[in-house]
Amino acid sequence: MAKIKIRNEIRFILNGEDVALTAVAPDETLLDWLRLNRTLRGTKEGCAEGDCGACTVLVGRLSAGRLVYECVNACIRFLGSLDGTHVVTVEHLRGDGEKLHPVQQAMVDFHGSQCGFCTPGFVMSLYALWMRSPEPSDAAIEKALQGNLCRCTGYEAIVRAARAISSYGKAAKDPLAAERKAITAKLKAMKDGSRVEIGSGKQRLVVPANADDLASVLDKEPGATVVAGSTDVGLWVTKHMRDISPVVFIGNLDGLSTISEDKGVISIGAGVTYSEAFSILAKRIPALGPLFDRIGGEQVRNMGTIGGNIANGSPIGDTPPPLIALGAQLTLRRSKKRRTIPLENFFIAYGKQDRQPGEFVEAVHVPVPAKATKFAVYKITKRRDEDITAALGAFHLTLAKDGTVADICIAYGGMAATPQRAFGVEKALLGKPWTEATVEAAMAEYAKDFTPLTDMRASAEYRALAAKNLLLRFFVETTGTKAPFQVSRYEAA
Amino acid sequence: MTKHTPNLKAQKISGGVATDQRHDSAHKHVSGTAVYIDDMPEPAGTLHGCLGLCTATHATITKMDLSAVRSAPGVVDVLTAKDVPGENDISPTGRHDEPVLADGKVQFYGQPIFCVIAETREQARRATRLAKVEYKELSFVTDIGDLDPRKDRLVTPPLTLKRGDAAAAIKAAPRRLKGQMRVGGQEHFYLEGHIAMAIPGEDEDVTIYSSTQHPSEVQHMVSHALGVPSNAITVEIRRMGGGFGGKETQGNQFAALAAIAAKRHHRAVKIRPDRDDDMIATGKRHDFLVDYQVGFDDEGNILGVDFMFAARCGFSSDLSGPVTDRALFHCDNTYFWPAVHAQSAPLYTNTVSNTAFRGFGGPQGMVGAERVIDEVAFAVGKDPLEIRKQNFYGTSDRNITPYHQTVEDNIIHRIVAELEASSDYARRRRVIEAFNVNSRFIKRGLALTPVKFGISFTATHYNQAGALVHVYTDGSVHLNHGGTEMGQGLYLKVAQVVAEEFQIDLDQVKITATTTGKVPNTSATAASSGSDLNGKAAQNGARQIKDRLTDFAAEKYQVPRDQVVFLPNRVRIGNQEIAFADLIKQAYMARIQLSAAGFYKTPKIHWNRDKGQGRPFYYFAYGASCSEVSIDTLTGEYVVERTDILHETGRSLNRAIDLGQIEGGFIQGMGWLTTEELWWDGKGRLRTHAPSTYKIPLASDRPKIFNVTLADWPEASEPTVHRSKAVGEPPFPLGMSVLHALSDAVASVADHKVCPRLDAPATPEQVLMAIERLKAKTRV
Incomplete structure (x- = not known):
């Protein structure tokens, strides 16, 4: 392996200005830096946990050589993770001459602001949507705004504004579009193949040069905090004020950010965001589409990774149950040693995963279900969108020619201390005819498989009942009924 | 705004009343x-405060060791109760029951007991965690379901309204029933949290920038806490990032502490609590248990009602008196109760002191009234809308409220008639029935609910x-x-x-x-x-x-x-x-x-609380909404398919602004009654104190079809400003139509024979459990 160059500064572009920082605390957030250090105070703090979107900014980065701008939550985005990006805040929105930007003017004309505090965040989310999709459908608008809370307007005026943006200007002529080439060139130049190392001791951060470099960094510092999207670790800092140094940032890392398909198996690198992963997954496995639309908000999906969702071992992570039901495998790596295990074996107990010190999740491999099989995943939450799972069930069924259950895998989140399979239910279904009577009988097995908890999201009774009913929903869905079997606002992209 | 030279030949000025102007900002x-307060340039040397919150629900403090806090990096000072130079009290009604910082005894989990002042906000926050506090736990109660509204401790005197002999009327009625409803509270979730920045001046002076709806009260509270006259204190606020009632009294604490620290250190002091601390340590909408009895005839004409409105007030009175009063003032909504007895019980609980929130108890009263209507409708087997209409206040008779004010401006008949027609209620009712017959798991529901909201402060002097x-x-x-x-x-x-x-x-x-x-x-x-x-x-x-x-x-x-x-x-x-x-x-x-x-x-108004009689309101504002929902009977999940609203603001000063208030008020009211759930654990801790756990509506929770109309024909019957009417609170209870549509959909699983008694907030869990209750009843 060639010797890796070390660079002791992070470099990025802030609006129209090149920034190089040699002193960056590993837990310094982009929002605090913008507001306190740069006195750019258009970006607001509403919750400091990535839920309200008042701090939304755009981050432009190179993804497979192409410059993409994504909205993210500055409150839980670490400054140290911005190397080689273009950060765009509300202050950078420019219209024609003295005029407001089309997004801003539409918001003004359609009365999209009342108290105005959430407004810069909405403007940035709408800006990201408009650049990507200048004539969005209502469903696309709603999806783009899942990560932005407004308490005044009831959103109707904001949606009216969103529909009208293109009548105020052309997305193709937007300054960011016009400067795309120049910015792309700049960002490419910033990517010099170096590893970034800043600080020492309790104030140390590392951005490895690539996946191999990550392996060697972690080999030397097995206790380091590995941060991909920071949608979870961000809260360790902003809410729990935990010391996380040394930090290793792995977002957008070469060799860890690829998604590929080989022989019916989709391999997703641990640094691939939800947005990137699902753009492929939802096409290849359409049943995952509606789930994706209900994970976090757009900002969180642009930051968070499936690798992180798995690695943190939460019992309410949204991706492990469907991936387990699909028979996914996980590759873990330490130094040059890799091992691949069934994903479900990774989760040992609450807070305990099968990961050795210095080892990191490198990729997850998801088999595309055979056409003949039936696969579904259902998430239950208090609020439909941008809410954390109360219970989530994934079902993967193979029927024999005689209509009996040849194979079934059922995995749940929110029902136990880890993502867990419903072995008793599966057993009760195996070999039986796929009929409502069979399903009814198998539903009794849930009580043996799961003893859910009561918490702020749902009572144990509700979890038990709703989880069980999901099997019935799955049955109805697989029997080709035309009658509606669930309420939804989902629209396939 | 671009300034231009005034046109001296114009037919009309630009931007006068009754024109649709965009928000000035x-x-x-x-x-x-x-510029919000946290965006203002800080004076050089500005210090930052962070409240230290207690970790017991009801206890005496046996030991408070703050040495590690004091020696933490950047810490300049740590304030405790004894450091309050004036009066350690910020009770807005003068009942002396709410300390700036708790002194020796804590009464809810998260009550502020000290305040760290440090060079940076981050340092102040980190230092608070180093406190070592020991408690002697006392017994506590957080849930009003565990209390007796007639016997247990109240935080402020209750109110009784009565007209006629309700007990006799109910007893003599051909039919009667009783029940109980739980109506949840609500977190304001203003996007800009509380904040205060105090800048010391010469002599005793302090200037405070406070995110408050009530600058004069902040001024008075700070002057009491500092022990200086009001004329030493100036309070300024250009704009808040949302208030909704949550900044009527709740900003006092932050302002007082910032001012105290500013005077001690001769430096500017800013306090901006983290969202979780803000949600834990400041009050919310009162949740209620409403007990009701109603007597009625076979046609569904209501003859007498009796209400008990028991409210979770928290550990101090704050505004609980007027809030629970206003619940009673709205226990009639748009209905004439021929005989009525209504009582409030502002109960003491070991929870944060609840406070003002858009509607100020009124919506809770109205929800109680609408539950009574629903019960009667199910009892006599009629569409609830029929029962609503036949019990409306009259225009020339049947128009005396439970507080003996005559309703002189009643336009609810026309509002509801127009909405019933424009929303195509009757036809959709039939369509939904047919849909439900053919749909096994998804059921639809429809409801049209009216609103009448009394305008004026019931404390006459505030007007x-x-x-x-x-x-x-x-x-x-x-x-x-x-x-x-x-x-x-x-x-x-x-x-x-x-x-x-x-x-x-x-x-x-x-x-x-x-x-x-x-x-x-x-x-x-x-x-x-x-x-x-x-x-x-x-x-x-x-x-x-x-x-x-x-x-x-x-x-x-x-x-x-x-x-x-x-x-x-x-x-x-x-x-x-x-x-x-x-x-x-x-x-x-x-x-x-x-x-x-x-x-x-405001002319004409007067109110005698002891007698329960007077004219507390200058006028009423009216509106109605009609919502249709789909529910999933397997999980309790739902979507709002369509909402139609007809609301009036008299002769509107600015229809664009009013429309925004109506749309926003409806969604906020819908959130209150659907997904916004406050949840305390067995230890008395509020566990829903951030947007990750407390779910206000999103854009995708809007009705799929949302038709909002501002009635163009009403005008205020009184000479209000250009005959316009108030619009802040009245649209909030329009959200009730969603709760009742959900109830209607639930009722379909038992063929509309059983009143679902769906409590609020009607989370998916509540909906599913109501379905199970109804299924169990029909199985028997």
Whole structure:
């Protein structure tokens, strides 16, 4: 392996200005830096946990050589993770001459602001949507705004504004579009193949040069905090004020950010965001589409990774149950040693995963279900969108020619201390005819498989009942009924 | 706003009343240049505060070791109760039951017990975690279900309303029933959390920038806490990032502590709590248990009702007295109760002290009334809308409220009739029935609910306002008044009134930050009264100046007074017209006073709480909404398919602003009744204290079809400002139609034979459990 160059500064572009920082605390957030250090105070703090979107900014980065701008939550985005990006805040929105930007003017004309505090965040989310999709459908608008809370307007005026943006200007002529080439060139130049190392001791951060470099960094510092999207670790800092140094940032890392398909198996690198992963997954496995639309908000999906969702071992992570039901495998790596295990074996107990010190999740491999099989995943939450799972069930069924259950895998989140399979239910279904009577009988097995908890999201009774009913929903869905079997606002992209 | 030269030939001014103006700060909101308190440049050396919250639900503090806090990096000071130089109390009603910092005893989990002052906010936050506090736990109660509203401790005296003999009427009724309803509380979730920045001045002076709806109260509380006269304290607020009642009294604590620290250290001090601390340590909407009994006939005519409204008030009174009073004032909603007895029980609990929230108890009262209607409808087997209509207040009879005020302006019949037609209620009712027959798991529901909301502070003395109007020699106007801007467009509406009065373009009127130094002794911007009161006060100020100008012009140009007419941007004096600005210049040269303090007090209102009689409200505002939902009977999940709203604001000052209030109010009310759930664990800890766990509506929770209409025909029956009506709170209870549509959908699983008694918030869990209850009942 060639010797890796070390660079002791992070470099990025802030609006129209090149920034190089040699002193960056590993837990310094982009929002605090913008507001306190740069006195750019258009970006607001509403919750400091990535839920309200008042701090939304755009981050432009190179993804497979192409410059993409994504909205993210500055409150839980670490400054140290911005190397080689273009950060765009509300202050950078420019219209024609003295005029407001089309997004801003539409918001003004359609009365999209009342108290105005959430407004810069909405403007940035709408800006990201408009650049990507200048004539969005209502469903696309709603999806783009899942990560932005407004308490005044009831959103109707904001949606009216969103529909009208293109009548105020052309997305193709937007300054960011016009400067795309120049910015792309700049960002490419910033990517010099170096590893970034800043600080020492309790104030140390590392951005490895690539996946191999990550392996060697972690080999030397097995206790380091590995941060991909920071949608979870961000809260360790902003809410729990935990010391996380040394930090290793792995977002957008070469060799860890690829998604590929080989022989019916989709391999997703641990640094691939939800947005990137699902753009492929939802096409290849359409049943995952509606789930994706209900994970976090757009900002969180642009930051968070499936690798992180798995690695943190939460019992309410949204991706492990469907991936387990699909028979996914996980590759873990330490130094040059890799091992691949069934994903479900990774989760040992609450807070305990099968990961050795210095080892990191490198990729997850998801088999595309055979056409003949039936696969579904259902998430239950208090609020439909941008809410954390109360219970989530994934079902993967193979029927024999005689209509009996040849194979079934059922995995749940929110029902136990880890993502867990419903072995008793599966057993009760195996070999039986796929009929409502069979399903009814198998539903009794849930009580043996799961003893859910009561918490702020749902009572144990509700979890038990709703989880069980999901099997019935799955049955109805697989029997080709035309009658509606669930309420939804989902629209396939 | 771009300033332009006034058009001296205009037919109409630009931006007068009854025109659709954009929010005066809209262009600043969208560009991030609107300044909130945390965005202001801090004076050099500004310190930052963080509250230390207790970790016991009800306890005496046996030991408080703050040495590690004091020695933490950056810490300058740690304040405890003994450091409050004046009175350690911020009780807004003077009951002395709410300390700035708890002293020896804590009464809810998260009550502030100390305050760290450090060089940076981060340092202050980190240091608070180092406190070592020991407690001797006492028994506690957090849930009002565990209390007896007739016997247990109250935080403030209860109210009883009665008219006729309700007990006898219920007893004599052909049919009767009783039940109980739980109505949840609500977190304000203003996007901008609480914040105060105090800047010490000379002598005893402090200037405080506080995100508050009630600057005068902050001024008084700070002066008490510091032990200095009110005239030493100036409180200023240009805008809040949302208030909704949550900043009526709850900002006092932060302002008082910032001021105390500022005086101790002669440095500016800012306190901005983290969202979780804000949600844990500040009050919310009161949740209620409503016990009801109703007597009625076979047709569903209600003959008598009896209510007990038991409220979780928390550990102190705060505004619980007037809030629970207003619940009783709205236990009739739009209905005439021939005989009524209603009682409140503002109960003491070991929870944060609940406070004002848009509607101020009124919506909770109305939800109780609507439950009674639902019960009667199911009992007699009629569509609830029929029962609603047949029990409406009359226009000339059957129009006396439980508090003995006559409803003189009732327009609910027309509102509901128009909405019933425009929403196609009857046809959709049939369509939904057919749908439900053919759909096994998804069921639809429909409901149309009315709203009548009483306008005025029930504390009569609050119904006053002041304004300060200056006209400068160039003809531009500087406007100030006691109302605060929290996004509702108050500043704009009042400016429109002043522009209209002077007949000058709106952009000639400069809107300025609310400050106790310009307009004193103001009321909270609350009770929907902002534009009614401040609009009138500003109008009065402008009229005083206009009167002087008229006198001056009549004398100078030797014409009768009635020949001085204010036309758009100009004044006609006899046969000639001169620019408004020119008249001002002339008046100035003639030493005419061009500044005035305006004042207004609402006429006609009076209230005798001991007797439970009077006219607490100047007028009522009306509206109605009709919602259709789909529910999933396997999981309880739902979507709102469609909502139609018809609401009135009299002769609107600004229909665009009013529409925003109606849409926003409805969604906020819907959130309260659906997904917004406050949840305390067995240890008395609130566990829903951030947006990750407390779920306000999103854009995708809006009704799929959302038709909102502002009625164009009503006008205020009283001479309000340009005959407009209040719009802040009245749209909030429009959200009730969603709760009742959900209930209707649930009822379909038992063929509409059983009242679902769906409590609020109707989370998916509540909906599913109600379905299971109904299924169990029909199985028997």
